[in-house]
Amino acid sequence: MNSKTVHHPETSMLLEFSAGTLETAASICVSAHLHFCAHCRDSLLRLDQVGSKLMEDSQAEPVDEALFASVMERIDRLEDGASEPDKYSQVGDYPPSVNKLIEADDNPPLWRRLSGSVDVASLKTGQKKFEVALHRICAGGKTPKHDHGGLEYTVVLKGSFSDERSVYSEGDFILRKPGDTHQPMGAQNGECICLSAQSAPIKLSSPLGFIMNNLLRINPR
Amino acid sequence: MAAQSNPLQSSVKRSDQWSNLLVAVGETRDRAAFADLFKHYAPLIKSFAQASRHEGWFPGLNEDLVQEVMIKVWQKAAGYNPEKASATTWIYTVARNCRIDMLRRKSNTQHLPLENEDYWHEPDEETPTLLLQQKRSEEKLRESLAQLPKEQDEILRKVYLEGKSHAETSEELGLPLGTVKSRVRLALQKMQILVPAEFQDELTHEQ
Ligand SMILES: [Zn+2]
Secondary structure: OOOOOOOOOOHHHHHHHHHOOOOHHHHHHHHHHHHHOHHHHHHHHHHHHHHHHHHHOOOOOOOOOOHHHHHHHHHHHHHHOOOOOOOOOOOOOOOHHHHHHHHHOOOOOOOEEEEOOEEEEEEOOOOOOOEEEEEEEOOOOEOOOEEEOOOEEEEEEEOEEEOOOOEEEOOOEEEEOOOOOEOOEEOOOOOEEEEEEEOOOEEEOOOOHHHHHOOOOOOOO | OOOOOOOOOOOOOOOOHHHHHHHHHHHHOOHHHHHHHHHHHHHHHHHHHHHOOOOOOOHHHHHHHHHHHHHHHHHHHHHOOOOOOOHHHHHHHHHHHHHHHHHHHHHOOOOOOOOOHHHHOOOOOOOHHHHHHHHHHHHHHHHHHHOOOHHHHHHHHHHHHHOOOHHHHHHHHOOOHHHHHHHHHHHHHHOOOOOHHHHHHHHHHHO
């Protein structure tokens, strides 16, 4: 897919992704964005070239002479067995990095109501720093105005939503930090599904928010 | 079983030796081609493994990584698209993913392997011009990488080879995170990996 995404991860995130040093939750979000964004795929390719040049120019280390034979032996064993499935079946219409998480989970993620217009389905990733989840905002759905307790990465997977700053559509990558207060609203023309990774719960800004705030927590799986 | 490595289709313009061999492995399961790739890449992958300064990495894992990567190369070669990248770049990404996977496997019970296909399969509108640009950028890269100031080169090596995050790099070198990021930026600009315009909106974005 090559939709016209306008919000991209910053270069240093792409570079860390390319070098393999970006933490898991952020990598999942960057991966999902790459699915939509030809521009960032192109940048990533050039960043990967840097890594490949550094690898290529490094001092070659002789390997054990038996290594090739043992690789071929393992390959023969693999070829004898059933061929491994190469493609992930389409659980939903999500990018492969998301489908993979859903498929690997023995307890498939279920939508659970968060508020009148927002559902959430938590994804199992095996890391404990971020809760990675899908959020679904119904058409025209309003969400409460909130601040962020930590970092939050969001990638729009389907539809679009807007807040005070901008409109975000398929593929857009958004980073929110503590102090970034906003009130997202689903687009009128259909539901919006986002992938998000949160390192801490959001904080509601409304006068009665403090009551709800006690109920909000993240559950990294 | 080894079929002769077949010449690339006429539409494919990339023709360095290693990319041809990798295509042969993908298309005809050419074992002789695979042996040549192994001879060339196994020592480079081992060196990449040895460079790792990840917590929990130890020398015993170096040749394990070589094995894992070369098996992946055999299994995934059919998905390699020579129009998109050189064999070396593709194999680098396999090595990078395998290295992370091995580390995660050690620390996690729940673990999902990273796959190049997670985003590599996306059909980009490749044009001959694009390919030409990429080839040119790869050549330029080789030259400009050699000409980077030491302080920038050092950081790139820490990040790509040792596997340090920007935050870890900043801690280790006793530099503010902002300085690490800006040195990386300068290096990328100098190598013309990213055009300056991209940094501009990023700077406003970061505030
Ligand atoms: Zn992008």
